[in-house]
Amino acid sequence: MTRRPVSDHRRAITHAFAELVGTETVPLTEAHRRVLTSDVLASAPMPAFDNSAMDGFAVRAADVEVDVPLPVATRIFAGDTDPTPLPSGSAAAIMTGAPVPAGADAVVPVEQSVERDGHVRLQVQPDVGAFVRRRAADVAAGALVVAGATVLTPRHLAALAATGTGTVEVFRRPRVAVVSTGSELVPPGAPLAYGQVYESNSIILATLCAAHGAEVTFSGSSGDGGDFAATLDAAVEHADIVLTSGGVSMGEREPVRDLLSDAGWFGPIAMQPGGPQGFTVWRGVPVVSLPGNPVSVMVSFEVLVRNGLRAAGGLAPIDPTSAPLASAVTSIAGRTQFLRGFLRADGVVEVVGGPGSHLVATAANANVLIEIDSAAVHLAAGQEVPTWPLTP
Numbered sequence: 001m002t003r004r005p006v007s008d009h010r011r012a013i014t015h016a017f018a019e020l021v022g023t024e025t026v027p028l029t030e031a032h033r034r035v036l037t038s039d040v041l042a043s044a045p046m047p048a049f050d051n052s053a054m055d056g057f058a059v060r061a062a063d064v065e066v067d068v069p070l071p072v073a074t075r076i077f078a079g080d081t082d083p084t085p086l087p088s089g090s091a092a093a094i095m096t097g098a099p100v101p102a103g104a105d106a107v108v109p110v111e112q113s114v115e116r117d118g119h120v121r122l123q124v125q126p127d128v129g130a131f132v133r134r135r136a137a138d139v140a141a142g143a144l145v146v147a148g149a150t151v152l153t154p155r156h157l158a159a160l161a162a163t164g165t166g167t168v169e170v171f172r173r174p175r176v177a178v179v180s181t182g183s184e185l186v187p188p189g190a191p192l193a194y195g196q197v198y199e200s201n202s203i204i205l206a207t208l209c210a211a212h213g214a215e216v217t218f219s220g221s222s223g224d225g226g227d228f229a230a231t232l233d234a235a236v237e238h239a240d241i242v243l244t245s246g247g248v249s250m251g252e253r254e255p256v257r258d259l260l261s262d263a264g265w266f267g268p269i270a271m272q273p274g275g276p277q278g279f280t281v282w283r284g285v286p287v288v289s290l291p292g293n294p295v296s297v298m299v300s301f302e303v304l305v306r307n308g309l310r311a312a313g314g315l316a317p318i319d320p321t322s323a324p325l326a327s328a329v330t331s332i333a334g335r336t337q338f339l340r341g342f343l344r345a346d347g348v349v350e351v352v353g354g355p356g357s358h359l360v361a362t363a364a365n366a367n368v369l370i371e372i373d374s375a376a377v378h379l380a381a382g383q384e385v386p387t388w389p390l391t392p
């Protein structure tokens with residue numbers, strides 16, 4: 001049977017997911033980790049007005065003589081919107097953040113003053129501009145605050161709030177449903193009878209999807225009997241994308257393949273692990289069907305699904321880099337092999353565990369996938385290989 005090239009299968013998935021790109025406007029309180037659609041400019045300068053950096057006295061620097069009393073003409077507090085201009089030859093008591101009155105050009109901190117009987121003696125000769133936070137020193141009105149495509153951090157949200165933006169347009173998060181299949185599966189933590197297997201694919205798929213910008217809206221499980229159709233119907237009610245695991249290979253009970261084989265493409269792709277795959281549409285919703293072996297699920301997501309899902313949510317791709325192999329590697333001809341690897345601090349990559357797609361606990365020690373070209377059967381130590389960063 002001919003195997004579909006890995007890149008063809010990935011392209012089919014990415015192409016369908018691209019249809020899902022959408023935007024929405026949300027308040028800043030809901031915008032953490034969301035992806036901005038376009039540049040946001042400051043609607044107000046920051047600071048919006050000259051204001052005091054200290055609790056103290058606003059003066060004209062030229063009026064100050066050390067220890068010579070100046071009359072205190074007024075007192076200005078943060079939030080005062082119409083401070084009286086400073087008469088020449090006087091001082092104004094001023095609080096941090098309060099507007100510096102017209103006429104004043106410096107602030108002397110209260111610690112460097114003595115106030116008595118309506119007059120203040122200043123103990124220092126201030127420079128013009130001392131402790132005055134100038135209008136627009138941080139950002140001018142109309143200047144760029146956060147660039148489009150930025151993933152919003154708490155720092156970005158503070159910058160947006162401070163410059164007057166209350167809502168932002170962000171990419172919609174794709175809604176993903178995760179469905180596991182297999183009559184042998186039991187939830188982790190439950191008693192395990194002989195022949196049963198702890199279910200681990202739903203947790204890895206759900207967390208991988210969330211890490212790449214998706215909202216996981218449904219997580220279900222079905223046995224190998226007839227209940228997969230009902231589970232899938234429930235899943236598409238809640239989701240833009242469904243990811244299934246298991247039930248796609250050559251066995252006598254393959255619920256995913258049996259239900260969906262006429263709804264799109266099923267077959268082997270030229271990769272190991274993750275050979276048997278399906279990509280179909282069910283009730284208008286794209287369904288990516290991954291093989292059941294837990295390492296195959298992880299590798300298939302990272303190699304086939306990750307960047308398409310990111311693009312659907314407005315996120316930039318995460319592409320492979322390369323590193324030299326710590327030791328020689330053998331592979332299978334005709335299939336791109338993805339070995340679990342550990343990229344060391346010295347930039348050299350070691351193979352972690354064996355190639356078997358059931359070795360899920362060992363795979364937890366990996367931080368990259370090592371891509372071995374389908375034409376290669378033997379690679380020497382030191383050979384540069386593509387390395388795919390695994391989702392942290």
Ligand SMILES: Nc1nc2c(c(=O)[nH]1)N[C@H]1C(S)=C(S)[C@@H](COP(=O)(O)OP(=O)(O)OC[C@H]3O[C@@H](n4cnc5c(N)ncnc54)[C@H](O)[C@@H]3O)O[C@H]1N2
Nearest residue numbers: 180182197198199200201246247248249250275291292293
């Ligand atoms: N005659 C052939 N047999 C198999 C082939 C083949 O080409 N010819 N391919 C093998 C490969 S490669 C893979 S991968 C698997 C894929 O099979 P399925 O997608 O049908 O997966 P299942 O049979 O349902 O499960 C495989 C394996 O994984 C365990 N599993 C399944 N789901 C979970 C889960 N949610 N959590 C933990 N473990 C799970 C399941 O118990 C099986 O051990 O087919 C090979 N066979």
Ligand code: MOO
Nearest residue numbers: 273274275296357
């Ligand atoms: O192609 Mo399968 O995913 O290796 O065990």
